[in-house]
Amino acid sequence: MAIAAWRLAQRWCPSYLQVISFPVVQLHMNRAAMTASQKDFENAMNQVKLLKKDPGNEVKLKLYALYKQATEGPCNMPKPGVFDLINKAKWDAWNTLGSLPKETARQNYVDLVSSLSSSLESSSQVEPGTDRKSTGYETLMVTSEGGITKITLNRPAKKNAINVEMYHEIMRALKAASKDDSSITVLTGNGDYYSSGNDLTNFTDIPPGGVEEKAKNSAILLREFVGCFIDFPKPLIAVVNGPAVGISVTILGLFDVVYASDRATFHTPFSHLGQSPEGCSSYTFLKIMGPAKATEMLVFGKKLTAGEACAQGLVTAVFPDSTFQKEVWTRLKAFAKLPPNAMRISKEVIRNREKEKLHAVNAEECSVLQERWLSDECMNAVVNFLSRKSKL
Numbered sequence: 001m002a003i004a005a006w007r008l009a010q011r012w013c014p015s016y017l018q019v020i021s022f023p024v025v026q027l028h029m030n031r032a033a034m035t036a037s038q039k040d041f042e043n044a045m046n047q048v049k050l051l052k053k054d055p056g057n058e059v060k061l062k063l064y065a066l067y068k069q070a071t072e073g074p075c076n077m078p079k080p081g082v083f084d085l086i087n088k089a090k091w092d093a094w095n096t097l098g099s100l101p102k103e104t105a106r107q108n109y110v111d112l113v114s115s116l117s118s119s120l121e122s123s124s125q126v127e128p129g130t131d132r133k134s135t136g137y138e139t140l141m142v143t144s145e146g147g148i149t150k151i152t153l154n155r156p157a158k159k160n161a162i163n164v165e166m167y168h169e170i171m172r173a174l175k176a177a178s179k180d181d182s183s184i185t186v187l188t189g190n191g192d193y194y195s196s197g198n199d200l201t202n203f204t205d206i207p208p209g210g211v212e213e214k215a216k217n218s219a220i221l222l223r224e225f226v227g228c229f230i231d232f233p234k235p236l237i238a239v240v241n242g243p244a245v246g247i248s249v250t251i252l253g254l255f256d257v258v259y260a261s262d263r264a265t266f267h268t269p270f271s272h273l274g275q276s277p278e279g280c281s282s283y284t285f286l287k288i289m290g291p292a293k294a295t296e297m298l299v300f301g302k303k304l305t306a307g308e309a310c311a312q313g314l315v316t317a318v319f320p321d322s323t324f325q326k327e328v329w330t331r332l333k334a335f336a337k338l339p340p341n342a343m344r345i346s347k348e349v350i351r352n353r354e355k356e357k358l359h360a361v362n363a364e365e366c367s368v369l370q371e372r373w374l375s376d377e378c379m380n381a382v383v384n385f386l387s388r389k390s391k392l
């Protein structure tokens with residue numbers, strides 16, 4: 001629908017720049033609302049005009065939505081009629097951002113433009129070595145700057161649900177980050193969610209070998225995915241910008257630091273889904289919060305607020321959503337200035353003691369899940385979600 005709308009828009013406006021020039025005009029009207037990073041934002045707006053190639057309709061809608069969110073806040077305009085294709089596509093894109101703070105939207109806009117500039121050859125001069133963007137990711141934004149590699153889950157319209165492609169891309173990004181010259185690595189989400197966990201449509205793509213083969217392949221994928229977090233050699237920090245579900249929660253036990261917005265929640269509804277714990281949570285959560293609290297989460301699916309998750313040790317610190325990005329990035333920038341080898345070696349000392357155990361737990365959890373995925377309980381839960389009969 002969105003693509004069709006933009007095709008129509010392009011017919012009316014031969015240059016894609018005409019379509020996205022609207023926010024540039026508005027920027028000048030919003031100068032009064034300048035903040036510290038307004039300059040970066042303005043530079044990004046200018047960079048967009050220098051792009052030599054059309055970034056595509058989906059990206060243009062994202063740019064539009066982030067711009068509106070950054071300058072006007074959440075979408076509170078009336079929804080355009082179904083036949084008003086262009087404005088409806090724009091409205092949908094903006095509305096998807098929910099209550100994302102203006103500051104985050106501005107940062108995401110700058111990041112997105114920056115990644116486009118390198119992938120689409122902006123004609124502007126980029127100072128070499130200061131800010132490198134990795135391209136070739138469909139489901140992530142990956143940037144590396146000031147000693148920090150930032151991996152952003154980037155399917156906001158699907159609440160950053162992790163599809164098969166995203167599992168592979170996260171593993172690729174982590175492998176690249178482990179070898180690049182950054183000191184620390186950050187994982188975060190774009191939009192109002194951190195992540196809604198496993199994309200439940202992953203279960204619909206059944207190979208010729210049937211559901212048994214699907215379950216086997218999924219267990220192999222999951223084991224490899226979690227293994228990357230166990231083995232990741234540098235300090236790994238989660239910046240949990242919003243609600244987190246399922247595997248996006250369980251793997252937090254393998255991070256070194258977890259910062260959360262007070263809007264974030266932590267939910268592992270495995271029993272509701274006919275599934276069982278993964279991400280080494282059957283071991284890490286028990287160590288972190290003790291068996292009773294871990295059971296409430298992993299067996300009974302109790303959803304924790306950010307404050308509760310912090311009190312139980314899963315989260316390192318919680319910040320008000322309005323200052324979340326600013327406060328967290330100030331800390332992260334300071335961490336990134338510490339001697340990288342010392343940090344890596346300290347992490348190695350801490351992790352090595354547990355590594356063998358963690359790999360064994362991971363293998364066991366995956367093998368149990370392989371069976372669970374074939375159960376009626378699990379299949380019914382997935383069918384109910386996909387037929388919109390249930391939500392968490």
Ligand SMILES: CCCCC/C=C/C(=O)SCCNC(=O)CCNC(=O)[C@H](O)C(C)(C)COP(=O)(O)OP(=O)(O)OC[C@H]1O[C@@H](n2cnc3c(N)ncnc32)[C@H](O)[C@@H]1OP(=O)(O)O
Nearest residue numbers: 157158159161196197198199200201218222246247391392
């Ligand atoms: C292969 C390795 C397997 C590893 C094992 C992992 C296990 C897990 O992670 S278990 C957890 C799985 N996740 C869920 O069960 C969450 C399911 N989603 C929901 O319950 C809801 O979507 C919500 C509570 C997360 C958000 O609700 P709401 O704010 O009302 O937003 P929508 O439901 O309208 O969502 C917007 C859009 O996104 C799609 N979506 C959201 N989450 C998922 C998901 N996990 N899988 C697939 N799709 C998801 C949702 O369907 C909507 O899509 P459209 O209808 O096309 O707009």
